[in-house]
Amino acid sequence: MAKIKVDPKQLDLYKSLLNEQMLTAIKLEPGVLSYTVVADKKDASSITIFEVYANQEAYQSHILTAHFKKYKEAVKDMVLSLELIDVDLIIKTKKENMYQI
Numbered sequence: 001m002a003k004i005k006v007d008p009k010q011l012d013l014y015k016s017l018l019n020e021q022m023l024t025a026i027k028l029e030p031g032v033l034s035y036t037v038v039a040d041k042k043d044a045s046s047i048t049i050f051e052v053y054a055n056q057e058a059y060q061s062h063i064l065t066a067h068f069k070k071y072k073e074a075v076k077d078m079v080l081s082l083e084l085i086d087v088d089l090i091i092k093t094k095k096e097n098m099y100q101i
Helices: 007-028 056-064 066-075
Strands: 002-004 032-040 043-055 077-086
Touching: 002 007, 007 032, 007 077, 043 056, 056 066
Parallel strands: none
Antiparallel strands: 002 043, 002 077, 032 043
């Protein structure tokens, strides 16, 4: 999980670069399982990213990819703070296709 504070003046560009990185990672990296990005309702520049990887090796591989390094370089002056929080999954549930025909 990553908690990021972004320069509000650069928020739209940051979100675009983040989206590009995430789509590329999902497409090219089998070990990148999902991303969910949320913003604080009171401060849209406070962003939390929930990242799910197949295992620790998948994460380590991800941060060495060219597309991740490109993203990090592109946003380095936009990110005011970054806190990485290593978490373990306890419970996951989701609705399946409820409206199958």
